[in-house]
Amino acid sequence: MSGLFGVISSTDCTQHLFYGTDYHSHLGTEVAGLAVLGDHFQHRIHSIANTQFKSRFADEMRKMVGASGIGVISDSNPQPFLVSSRIGDFALATAGLITNIxxxxxxxxxxGHSFAEFAFGRINPTELVAKIISCGSSIVDGIEKVFEKIEGSVSMLVLTREGIYAARDFHGRTPLVIGSSGNAWAVASESCAFPNLGYKVVKYLKPGEIIQLTSSGPRSQNKDGRACQICSFLWIYTGYPASSYEGVSVETVRERCGALLARKDTVEADLAAGVPDSGTGHAVGYAMQSRLPLRRPLVKYTSGYGRSYTPPSQETRDLVAKMKLIPIRDIIDGKKIILCEDSIVRGTQLKNLTIQKLWDNGATEVHMRAACPPLMFPCKFALSTRSLSELAARRAIRDLEGSDVSDVSSYTDPKSPDFKTMVEWIRKDLNVTSLDYLTIDEIVEAIGLPRESLCTHCWLGD
Ligand code: SF4
Structure with a gap:
């Protein structure tokens, strides 16, 4: 994933750019970059694989001066990309996934074009977008061309001498929000970047909308009205709890998910807990609805580990993941535990590094509750991190059917016998006493937006 932040003001913007970009650190662990426009464009890109954004960029920021700038945290490619073109000089940062790259x-x-960069052995998608924009008759026309041509999704910020152009992807899968603070204006993927910097939310961009942001404020550059298909998974897992998308708070949706899990539960337990940190909001909602005590049988030890600390090998990554979560025997021993998690992707870390610690410390029952249905399809629009074969639900289906099957519709219907058989297979594989999931209808209820405005491809492949 990637997170974008831009700011324009009548005075120097670099402190706000630094902290605003940093508030997107949960969206990427590989690369970060900043571009600032003062007398000229200044531009820095660094790996954040082994260090935090803050410590990597703190010295750099003191050398950058300008009234407008953009920043990005990315899992996929070095950016922002600086371009000199016939429609002017610009710096570009993108978020999304281009499947026809x-x-x-x-x-x-x-x-006759050429590409200067290969990111992780592939064409840099931000450079590709920059080339398409440069083929337009203006920045706005170039962005429209990007929307016409790409499959997948791309939201972007374009820093120019005429202001920052902010464009939300054509189907609105990745959000962008505008905030204001006196004479300063900001645009962000995550609205959690705003409160501590003094910005108030002014507007959520519509799907395919292009806004020109100057120190006088935002001006829409095209007609909106395209159908929205915002990513539901933002509320379930990828978004930050203190953010809102389309005006809907992430943390309150997570609480509603937990409450819906509790509402249909018949299990008698001693306590509710979340897998830190992603299951915490769901567990709060579960405890509020069920009136079970919310407790922390597992706590995360993050001191000394940078948030973005990515050890070099898979073996070391597994070891670090194991070391981070510490069980508290006094809370676990002899207890029946409801364990809430946002989703079950592969299930291997959850089983080996989380659930096993509860058994090892004397839990008598572990009831796993997931805040969304079994993940069935890799994301084609925003996340490039899962493959079909590694998903727990697909492993179950492969084992039950004897081979991979292309039509999984009977496994996505929560009322079907196939769905129940698959859930039982995953329950045994996870080694838990019981396992339950929210349904798509319940996710839609928790988010509270019309179903047709939400992307549910992860679960239904639609
Ligand atoms: S496929 Fe899943 S992760 Fe990707 S945009 Fe849709 S809901 Fe979000």
Whole structure:
């Protein structure tokens, strides 16, 4: 994933740019970058794989001066990208996933363009977007061309001498929000970047909307009205608890998810807990609804580990994950535990590094509750981190059917016998006493937006 932040003001903006970008650190662990426009463009990109954004960029920021700037935290590619083109100089940062990148790159190469960068052995998607924008008659026309051509989703910030252009992807899968503070204006992927910097939410961009942000405020550059398909998973897992999208708070949705899990539960337990940190909001909602005590049988030891600390090998990563979560035997021993988690992706870390610690410390029952249905499809629009074969639900289906199957519709219907058989397979695999999931209808109820405005591809492949 990636997170974007931009700011424009009548005075120097760099302190707000620094902290505003840092508030997107949960969205990426590989690369971060900043571009600032003063007398000229200044631009820094660094790896954050082994260090936090704050410590990596603190010295750099003191050398950058300007009234407007953009920042990005990314899992995928070095950016912002600086471009000098016939429609002007600009810096570009993008968030999203382009699934037809090879086809589009081929078209550009055939027409005489070349690419300067390979990110992780591939064409840098931000450079590709920059090339398409440069083919337009203006920045706005270039962004419209990007929306026409790409499959997947791209939201972006374009820093120019005429202000910052903010564009939300065509189907609105990744959000962008505008905030104001006196003479300063900001745009962010996550609204949690605003309160401590003194910004108030002014507007959520609509799908495909392009806004030009100057120190006088935002001006819409195109007609909106496209259908929204915002990512539901933002509320379930990827978004930050203190953010809101489309005016709907992440933390309150997580509490409603937990309450819905509790509402249909018949299990008698001693306590409710969340898998730290992603299951915490769901567990709060579960405890409020069920009136079970909310307790912390597992706590996360993060001191000494940077938030973005990514050890070099898988073996070391597993070891670090194991070391971070510490069980508290006094709370676990002899207890029947409801354990809430946002979702079950692969299930291996959950089983080996979380659930097993509860058994090892004397739990008598562990009831796993997931705040969304079994994940069935990799994301084609925003997250590039899961593959079909590693999903726990797909492993179950492969084992039950004897091979991979293309039509999984009977496994996505929570009332079908196949769904129940699959859940039982995953329950045994996770080694828990019982396992239950929220349904799509319940997720939609928890988010509170019309179903047709939400992307549910993760679960239904629709
Ligand atoms: S497929 Fe899943 S993660 Fe991707 S945009 Fe849709 S809901 Fe979000």
């Amino acid at each position: 090879d086809e589009l790159a081929g078209e550009l190469l055939d027409s």
